[in-house]
Structure formats: structure tokens, C-alpha cells
Amino acid sequence: MNLHIRVFTIGTLAKAAGVSTPTIRYYEEIGLLPPAHRTAGGQRSYDDDDLGRLTFIKQCRDFGFGIDQVRVLLDLSVSSSRDCTETRDIAQRHLDEVREKLAELRLLERRLEGFVTRCNVACAGGPGQDCVIFKDMVAPAKGGCCG
Amino acid sequence: MNLHIRVFTIGTLAKAAGVSTPTIRYYEEIGLLPPAHRTAGGQRSYDDDDLGRLTFIKQCRDFGFGIDQVRVLLDLSVSSSRDCTETRDIAQRHLDEVREKLAELRLLERRLEGFVTRCNVACAGGPGQDCVIFKDMVAPAKGGCCG
DNA sequence: CCTTGAACCTCAAGTTACTTGAAGGAGTAC
């Protein structure tokens, strides 16, 4: 209970929030963070409120929200109505996107697995084989490598 | 058997390979495609070899390979040794990356699910609740929204 | 032959979310 007012340099704030110092300057530049207070020498100076805001941003980014979505979430976070349903809708849409991406990646994983497997089967003897991967690759959607 | 020599404009080539025309110009600019032949009027002109090369590139990109990896694969595709093991190793490394990304996304999916669920539980009554998502978000790694 | 409209040309800048680098000033410890 002895640190009633904590003051951060940009570097200590960065460590506390888990981001880089250029990122903090960048967030200020694009308006995610307000212009920082400055010391007499012109260096940026932060307090716990700033840490809170930055940590919030960091959490949102870790959730995969884009900068523009973070902007909306920040606005919601200070709006008087505290409209949680809007927040949930943003998160739900984002979740849908994540699931789409997951489906794509799962498909890609299977295709790559097949590719590597065919390589291993056909090229077990090492290099010098008459690998036909590249002919296969030119014919779309058939999978390739040493087929 | 009547189309022994097919000639493509950049637009028809783009459709045939499933990419955009600016993308073709971009690939030429960065050296993935050789400088195109030109008509008397200065417009680009392509043949089936170009279609083959571009289709190969497209397939690699669909596989998620980066441009630099595509460059290597293109080199391998014309190398005399046809070293399939090298090709397989590139694909294997890429597969590993895809699997890492999948793991990340699965985790993210679960976190977002929890987030949305908590929103629904706490905010079923609609807006105006005292949503505490934003306080939660400031405390890292706890999940948020209306906790 | 001439005009119209689509498709083409080049060059520059925008996109996302930062990172990296250069050149120099501020703050702190000895």
C-alpha cells in the first residue's frame, strides 16, 4: 500500500504491459492512446490509468481484435451505457472469423500432410529421382509432389 | 487439338490462373515471373509456359508458402537434380508452422467462446447492465466480459 | 474510317500493425 502514485517511463510501461516501446509511440500516433504527459526534458511519462488503458488494448490484441475493433471496444469501455451486448456481438463476429480461419487451416494441414507423405513415399531413395511434383502443381487442386 | 499456340493477354492469363492482373504485374516486378513479351502496342503477352509457371506459383501460395519459399520451389522446379527431399523439407517445415498456428487459433477460439458465453449469461437482460468486462480486461489472462 | 468502351499501361500511394535504423538529447550513477 505504499505506492499510491506510480510513474512510468515509456520503457517501464512497456514492460508492465508486455508491449514494445515503439508500439506505445505508435499507439499514441494513431490515437489509441492519448498524447502522453511529458517531463521537463520532453520524455513521456505515464501513470496507472495509462497502464490500465494499454493493458486493455494489449488484451484485445491478444484476443485477435484488429486495431479498429479495439477502438470501438475502448469507446464502449468509457460509454455511460456500458452496452455489453454490443461488445458481445463484436466478440461473436470475431469468433466466427476465427472459426472460418480454423477450418481453412485444418484443410491446409490435410493437404500439406498428403503432400509430405507423397514426397516421402516417392522419394525415399533420396535425391535424383524423377520427381513430378512440379508437373502436378501446375494442374490445380490435385495435390502434388512425386505423385 | 486445334489450339497449338495459345496467346493470353494479362487479363485472360489472370482468369486462367485465378489471380488478379495487378498481382501478375507485381510478380513480374519482384522477379517471380520473367519480364513478359510485349505486343507492338506495348501490352503484355503470355503463352502456356507462362500459364504453367503462374499456376505453379498460385498453387504454392494457396498452400500458404511465402513468396521467398515460392522462389526456392521455383528454382527447385527447374534444377537438374530435382531434389525432392529438399522440397519435402520445405513443405514439412511449413506444415509445422501451420500446426503451430492451428494450436494458437484453437486456444483463441476457446477463450473467445468463454468470453461470449459470459457476456450472454451476464447481459441476458440487454444493455444498461453494469458490465464489468473492461475491468476484467485490464487484469491479464483472466478472460473478460461481465464476469 | 471513326468512335466507343473495355482492357491495358505506368507510377505512386495505401493497406495492417508494427519494427528497425539513424542521429542525437535526457537521466542517473560513480
Added chain:
DNA sequence: GTACTCCTTCAAGTAACTTGAGGTTCAAGG
């Protein structure tokens, strides 16, 4: 005072294209 780290701004780089401005070529129709 000097050594060292951290800070400052500004510019450019990253990946892989996309978009836009302003102008040219081509094929078809009248």
C-alpha cells in the same frame, strides 16, 4: 564529468498485394 542506458523524432522497411490517377491500345460496331 563522463559513461551508460534510455529516451527523442523522423524515415523507411516488412508481406503481399490493392487501389487510384491519368493516359494508351485494342476489338467491335456503325
